[in-house]
Amino acid sequence: MQVKNKFSLSFPALSANEGFARGAVAAFAAGLDPTLEEINDIKTSVSEAVTNCIVHAYKSGVGQVYIYCEIIEDDVVKIRIKDKGCGIPDIKQAMEPLYSTIGGERAGLGFAVMQSFSDKIRVSSKVGKGTTVTIYKKIMPRYRING
Amino acid sequence: MSVKISNKGEVLYCSISGEIDHHSAGSIRKAIDDAANSAMPNLLVLDFAGVTFMDSSGIGLVMGRYRNISKQGGKVHISNPSPYIHKLMHISGIERIATMDPVREEESYR
Ligand SMILES: Nc1ncnc2c1ncn2[C@@H]1O[C@H](COP(=O)(O)OP(=O)(O)OP(=O)(O)O)[C@@H](O)[C@H]1O
Numbered sequence: 001m002q003v004k005n006k007f008s009l010s011f012p013a014l015s016a017n018e019g020f021a022r023g024a025v026a027a028f029a030a031g032l033d034p035t036l037e038e039i040n041d042i043k044t045s046v047s048e049a050v051t052n053c054i055v056h057a058y059k060s061g062v063g064q065v066y067i068y069c070e071i072i073e074d075d076v077v078k079i080r081i082k083d084k085g086c087g088i089p090d091i092k093q094a095m096e097p098l099y100s101t102i103g104g105e106r107a108g109l110g111f112a113v114m115q116s117f118s119d120k121i122r123v124s125s126k127v128g129k130g131t132t133v134t135i136y137k138k139i140m141p142r143y144r145i146n147g
Numbered sequence: 148m149s150v151k152i153s154n155k156g157e158v159l160y161c162s163i164s165g166e167i168d169h170h171s172a173g174s175i176r177k178a179i180d181d182a183a184n185s186a187m188p189n190l191l192v193l194d195f196a197g198v199t200f201m202d203s204s205g206i207g208l209v210m211g212r213y214r215n216i217s218k219q220g221g222k223v224h225i226s227n228p229s230p231y232i233h234k235l236m237h238i239s240g241i242e243r244i245a246t247m248d249p250v251r252e253e254e255s256y257r
Pocket residue numbers: 048052053055056057083085086087088094095099100101102103105106107108109110111112131203204207
């Protein structure tokens with residue numbers, strides 16, 4: 001698959017970095033002239049995946065969160081968000097709407113939101129090794145009257 | 148991020164502005180709960196007009212406030228959702244626990 005552009009970054013799993021992470025991916029995708037809706041979809045999906053690394057992955061200490069972002073063919077933005085934390089024992093169950101191992105103020109809707117705000121997501125995880133969420137979002141070509 | 152709170156009779160009105168994520172949700176929650184615990188309102192209005200970004204942490208915020216206020220017999224209303232916030236609230240099925248204004252048409256996407 002042809003990669004047209006890419007960037008990567010990593011940062012400590014601190015909640016203060018949530019805004020920075022979604023902002024960085026949104027700024028990178030802005031080169032494809034997305035609509036406001038497409039930008040919001042990307043920001044929301046990235047925010048969900050990054051927040052999950054921060055909230056769930058590292059039970060003791062502050063680990064790292066890694067983002068690998070690529071623009072691939074057909075103006076698809078491919079975003080890989082990875083941690084080296086505790087992993088998810090049952091991915092299918094974790095992705096069910098309203099399922100949360102924390103509960104309380106967590107709605108258990110992060111994966112459901114990622115699914116409805118992106119074109120496709122893929123989750124791979126290994127207990128004790130970590131989790132990688134890959135989000136695909138196509139930016140539609142825009143045709144404007146009078147440029 | 149800020150929360151402006153006013154109390155009119157039985158109604159507690161909370162106007163949230165800025166971004167709602169896991170990082171900011173804690174202080175928004177505290178501001179609303181402190182006011183609700185002393186005012187004991189029948190209706191909690193959460194005004195999203197000034198909210199520029201939100202993820203599932205915002206849904207958790209609404210669900211948590213519903214849990215607290217419904218113990219005192221109160222209800223929750225979501226006002227001024229942007230098209231984007233309306234979409235997020237809707238996929239979460241929030242209408243089962245709270246009433247919501249219709250989407251602000253004049254600002255709808257595209
Ligand atoms: N990176 C991760 N590492 C370990 N466990 C994870 C990770 N991401 C998700 N999980 C597990 O999957 C569950 C579901 O995640 P999801 O994002 O859907 O809900 P939540 O984070 O619990 O709540 P919300 O996202 O609505 O605040 C989590 O409760 C957690 O147990």
